[in-house]
Amino acid sequence: MSESRSLPRKTPRQARSLATVSAIVEAAARILEERGHEGFSTNAVAEKAGVSVGSLYQYFPRKDALIGALILRQTMSLIRDAESAADQPTGQEALSALIAPCVHQQLERPALARLLDYEEARLPLDAETEQVKRRFFELTRDALLRPDMPAQPDIDVAARDVVAIVKGMIDAAGEHGEEDRNGLTLRVKRAVIGYLKAGSDGG
Amino acid sequence: MSESRSLPRKTPRQARSLATVSAIVEAAARILEERGHEGFSTNAVAEKAGVSVGSLYQYFPRKDALIGALILRQTMSLIRDAESAADQPTGQEALSALIAPCVHQQLERPALARLLDYEEARLPLDAETEQVKRRFFELTRDALLRPDMPAQPDIDVAARDVVAIVKGMIDAAGEHGEEDRNGLTLRVKRAVIGYLKAGSDGG
Amino acid sequence: MSESRSLPRKTPRQARSLATVSAIVEAAARILEERGHEGFSTNAVAEKAGVSVGSLYQYFPRKDALIGALILRQTMSLIRDAESAADQPTGQEALSALIAPCVHQQLERPALARLLDYEEARLPLDAETEQVKRRFFELTRDALLRPDMPAQPDIDVAARDVVAIVKGMIDAAGEHGEEDRNGLTLRVKRAVIGYLKAGSDGG
Amino acid sequence: MSESRSLPRKTPRQARSLATVSAIVEAAARILEERGHEGFSTNAVAEKAGVSVGSLYQYFPRKDALIGALILRQTMSLIRDAESAADQPTGQEALSALIAPCVHQQLERPALARLLDYEEARLPLDAETEQVKRRFFELTRDALLRPDMPAQPDIDVAARDVVAIVKGMIDAAGEHGEEDRNGLTLRVKRAVIGYLKAGSDGG
DNA sequence: GATGAATGAGGCTTCATTCAT
DNA sequence: CATGAATGAAGCCTCATTCAT
Numbered sequence: 001m002s003e004s005r006s007l008p009r010k011t012p013r014q015a016r017s018l019a020t021v022s023a024i025v026e027a028a029a030r031i032l033e034e035r036g037h038e039g040f041s042t043n044a045v046a047e048k049a050g051v052s053v054g055s056l057y058q059y060f061p062r063k064d065a066l067i068g069a070l071i072l073r074q075t076m077s078l079i080r081d082a083e084s085a086a087d088q089p090t091g092q093e094a095l096s097a098l099i100a101p102c103v104h105q106q107l108e109r110p111a112l113a114r115l116l117d118y119e120e121a122r123l124p125l126d127a128e129t130e131q132v133k134r135r136f137f138e139l140t141r142d143a144l145l146r147p148d149m150p151a152q153p154d155i156d157v158a159a160r161d162v163v164a165i166v167k168g169m170i171d172a173a174g175e176h177g178e179e180d181r182n183g184l185t186l187r188v189k190r191a192v193i194g195y196l197k198a199g200s201d202g203g
Numbered sequence: 204m205s206e207s208r209s210l211p212r213k214t215p216r217q218a219r220s221l222a223t224v225s226a227i228v229e230a231a232a233r234i235l236e237e238r239g240h241e242g243f244s245t246n247a248v249a250e251k252a253g254v255s256v257g258s259l260y261q262y263f264p265r266k267d268a269l270i271g272a273l274i275l276r277q278t279m280s281l282i283r284d285a286e287s288a289a290d291q292p293t294g295q296e297a298l299s300a301l302i303a304p305c306v307h308q309q310l311e312r313p314a315l316a317r318l319l320d321y322e323e324a325r326l327p328l329d330a331e332t333e334q335v336k337r338r339f340f341e342l343t344r345d346a347l348l349r350p351d352m353p354a355q356p357d358i359d360v361a362a363r364d365v366v367a368i369v370k371g372m373i374d375a376a377g378e379h380g381e382e383d384r385n386g387l388t389l390r391v392k393r394a395v396i397g398y399l400k401a402g403s404d405g406g
Numbered sequence: 407m408s409e410s411r412s413l414p415r416k417t418p419r420q421a422r423s424l425a426t427v428s429a430i431v432e433a434a435a436r437i438l439e440e441r442g443h444e445g446f447s448t449n450a451v452a453e454k455a456g457v458s459v460g461s462l463y464q465y466f467p468r469k470d471a472l473i474g475a476l477i478l479r480q481t482m483s484l485i486r487d488a489e490s491a492a493d494q495p496t497g498q499e500a501l502s503a504l505i506a507p508c509v510h511q512q513l514e515r516p517a518l519a520r521l522l523d524y525e526e527a528r529l530p531l532d533a534e535t536e537q538v539k540r541r542f543f544e545l546t547r548d549a550l551l552r553p554d555m556p557a558q559p560d561i562d563v564a565a566r567d568v569v570a571i572v573k574g575m576i577d578a579a580g581e582h583g584e585e586d587r588n589g590l591t592l593r594v595k596r597a598v599i600g601y602l603k604a605g606s607d608g609g
Numbered sequence: 610m611s612e613s614r615s616l617p618r619k620t621p622r623q624a625r626s627l628a629t630v631s632a633i634v635e636a637a638a639r640i641l642e643e644r645g646h647e648g649f650s651t652n653a654v655a656e657k658a659g660v661s662v663g664s665l666y667q668y669f670p671r672k673d674a675l676i677g678a679l680i681l682r683q684t685m686s687l688i689r690d691a692e693s694a695a696d697q698p699t700g701q702e703a704l705s706a707l708i709a710p711c712v713h714q715q716l717e718r719p720a721l722a723r724l725l726d727y728e729e730a731r732l733p734l735d736a737e738t739e740q741v742k743r744r745f746f747e748l749t750r751d752a753l754l755r756p757d758m759p760a761q762p763d764i765d766v767a768a769r770d771v772v773a774i775v776k777g778m779i780d781a782a783g784e785h786g787e788e789d790r791n792g793l794t795l796r797v798k799r800a801v802i803g804y805l806k807a808g809s810d811g812g
Numbered sequence: 813g814a815t816g817a818a819t820g821a822g823g824c825t826t827c828a829t830t831c832a833t
Numbered sequence: 834c835a836t837g838a839a840t841g842a843a844g845c846c847t848c849a850t851t852c853a854t
Contacts, residue, residue: 017834036325037240037325041826041827041828042827042828042829043827043828046837051835051836052835052836052837053828053829053830053836053837054830054831054834054835054836054837055834055835055836057828057829057830058834058835062828062829063827063828063829114324118321121317121378122239122240157390160375160379161372161375161390161394163375164371164372164374164375164376165368165371165372165394166371167371167375168367168368168369168370168371168372168374168375169364169367169368169371171367171371172363172364172366172367172370172371173367175324176363187360187364187402190398190401190402191364191368191394191397191398191401193397193401194394194396194397194398194399194400194401194402195393195394195397195398196397197397197400197401198393198394198396198397198400199390199393199397220816220817220818223817223818244843244844244845245844245845245846246843246844246845254818254819255818255819255820256819256820256845256846257817257818257819257820257846257847257848258817258818258819260845260846260847261816261817261818265845265846266844266845266846423837423838423839426838426839442731443646443731447822447823447824448823448824448825449822449823449824457839457840458839458840458841459824459825459840459841460825460826460827460838460839460840460841461838461839461840463824463825463826464837464838464839468824468825469823469824469825520730524727527723527784528645528646563796566781566785567778567781567796567800569781570777570778570780570781570782571774571777571778571800572777573777573781574773574774574775574776574777574778574780574781575770575773575774575777577773577777578769578770578772578773578776578777579773581730582769593766593770593808596804596807596808597770597774597800597803597804597807597808599803599807600800600802600803600804600805600806600807600808601799601800601803601804602803603803603806603807604799604800604802604803604806605796605799605803626813650847650848650849651848651849651850652848652849653848655816660814660815661814661815661816662815662816662849662850662851663813663814663815663816663851663852664813664814664815666849666850666851667813667814671849671850672848672849672850
């Protein structure tokens with residue numbers, strides 16, 4: 001609905017266009033990582049993608065749309081992995097299935113993750129992205145409602161807090177250059193469980 | 204003592220200039236809040252501060268120095284309040300004394316806090332700021348070492364995680380428009396305690 | 407081949423841009439002549455060239471590059487004419503063939519010549535310009551080595567002095583508003599011959 | 610008459626002021642040498658002179674006046690030494706007495722000399738400076754009129770050419786980093802004599 | 813007279829965006 | 834559709850000059 005902000009101005013029909021679009025998006029990611037916000041210019045992205053600026057503007061009506069597309073790409077990639085949480089037998093396992101992809105994505109490209117985080121807060125996101133993000137929240141909420149999880153007085157607040165804890169810890173780890181994904185995943189899960197337990201008995 | 208990045212290029216000698224400097228810093232804060240990064244221009248800051256750009260550059264050698272000064276100001280303000288943690292009889296109370304000022308600062312000016320957070324990661328901080336930040340970390344570490352706190356296998360990791368949890372939760376709250384400071388403080392503390400307990404018995 | 411200081415940042419591929427580039431260079435020359443260093447601004451040059459500043463910066467990465475290109479243009483123009491010196495049968499004629507183009511260029515646009523002279527000393531020249539200048543020196547040296555020229559104890563010193571004398575006299579003439587090119591050429595040649603004769607017999 | 614351009618706005622009566630003025634002028638010289646035109650700012654000069662900008666403007670109404678004063682200082686210093694030419698018994702000796710101070714001044718501070726040369730051409734000089742320069746020209750003319758000098762068809766043209774030759778050679782030497790003053794003086798004299806001889810017999 | 817804080821016009825340069833080819 | 838030259842508003846920053854203290 002507010003598509004003008006981040007969706008490609010024209011949905012690519014041909015394979016070539018698809019390839020172009022994803023080359024551009026990946027180039028955007030790389031420029032962002034390598035040069036930060038300061039060096040993130042449409043010309044730089046086009047050059048790295050091996051296309052002309054004109055072509056870039058064929059698919060992305062404005063600079064922000066590039067970031068929007070990037071956010072969508074990363075968020076969808078995250079949710080694809082996180083969906084498996086729904087299939088886990090226990091809450092504990094569901095939680096792990098949620099945290100692991102987050103850790104993975106953050107430590108895979110920490111600089112990118114951090115920058116996109118910032119952008120997510122700044123930019124008006126398009127409907128699709130919002131929906132994907134909502135889905136992640138729901139998965140979290142559902143995991144917390146599993147029978148093996150400590151009961152929470154307010155499940156929405158709990159879910160929000162859990163997401164915040166996960167985000168906060170993982171982000172700090174990325175910034176700190178941490179590389180032990182399993183260790184980090186464990187610590188994050190421990191924190192979440194600790195929070196849930198502490199909250200279940202009236203806090 | 205002096206750091207090219209964020210310290211005033213000229214230490215103000217006259218009363219007039221002291222006023223100018225703080226007017227500029229506060230103007231920078233306001234512009235950042237109201238217009239975000241995009242609208243944060245030296246001219247805008249100077250105008251809002253009621254001085255000329257020239258004056259601004261008399262005290263801040265480059266645009267980034269404004270942000271640096273702002274970060275220092277906020278960090279020092281935080282630490283001033285947080286120092287009381289050292290005087291608390293118990294770890295529990297020390298923890299509260301640490302969390303409360305964080306919550307206060309974040310909810311007081313959420314947009315500003317979030318933007319400065321981003322800048323802290325991006326900018327090379329001057330020595331003074333680094334030291335103040337280290338001090339906050341030490342206060343946290345000391346609190347966790349109190350006898351009434353669950354013992355941690357690695358105190359530094361624990362302290363870092365605690366800081367990350369606090370930051371993550373408070374930041375999310377600010378973004379979400381939360382206003383109940385006491386409630387938030389309690390939830391954060393609960394999360395921290397939960398994490399510490401979960402961590403003390405080997406996870 | 408490429409030199410960051412004065413070569414166009416982008417080699418023009420289309421006919422359009424070739425025209426743009428030379429329009430810019432000529433505009434630079436004119437602005438320099440009409441307004442001197444003080445009035446030599448990129449905006450002024452762009453305006454006089456009838457293009458936008460952006461276009462100017464598309465081809466010249468910095469202001470100095472404009473001057474560099476101008477120096478190269480003038481030096482190449484000079485050498486093109488001076489090359490005929492190599493074909494002259496006698497040293498006397500070769501000398502004339504060297505001096506005449508210098509006089510021509512200086513009196514054609516005296517203000518420009520003088521300013522560029524100053525810039526040549528100030529700016530780091532790119533490889534191509536250096537080479538062209540070296541070529542001029544070699545032509546001079548070769549002329550002095552002809553059999554009809556008085557033998558010199560140190561041919562390099564002699565060549566350098568001759569170039570200095572020529573430059574000094576012509577520059578002064580330009581500054582003085584002299585217009586009689588033939589007269590000037592003769593006087594300069596006389597000075598050079600006088601110097602060479604005086605130097606040949608041990609000084 | 611056109612005093613506004615370079616004379617101190619107020620003639621210093623007190624010893625202290627005199628000291629201040631010459632400190633400023635020398636500071637100007639140093640800044641010019643060390644940082645060239647680009648770094649030559651009134652603030653830099655004031656700082657190096659150890660006075661405030663305000664004080665500088667007390668004595669020099671505008672930036673150019675600094676350069677004007679510097680030119681005057683150097684020119685007067687030159688003429689002071691060159692005056693001895695008038696006392697020499699022969700033209701040959703008078704010529705040497707003229708050339709030597711030029712060589713001295715140029716090689717003493719080559720960068721400064723070259724920059725001032727450029728300024729002399731650019732700036733409207735005040736009456737006093739003009740007069741001092743004229744005096745140098747007269748000394749040269751008189752030397753050429755001595756009986757032991759080759760007769761010249763046009764004495765003014767000859768004097769101008771001689772000055773140009775001297776300037777050209779000495780300047781090139783300074784630029785080239787030459788340090789042998791005696792050798793240079795001899796070569797310059799040889800060139801001048803050569804020119805004069807060549808000119809005396811109708812070319 | 814001296815000081816140095818303040819001014820603000822103006823110069824350099826970038827970069828999102830358009831559009832002729 | 835692709836290209837890349839062109840645009841020009843806008844941002845950063847300097848520095849000659851003034852003036853209140």
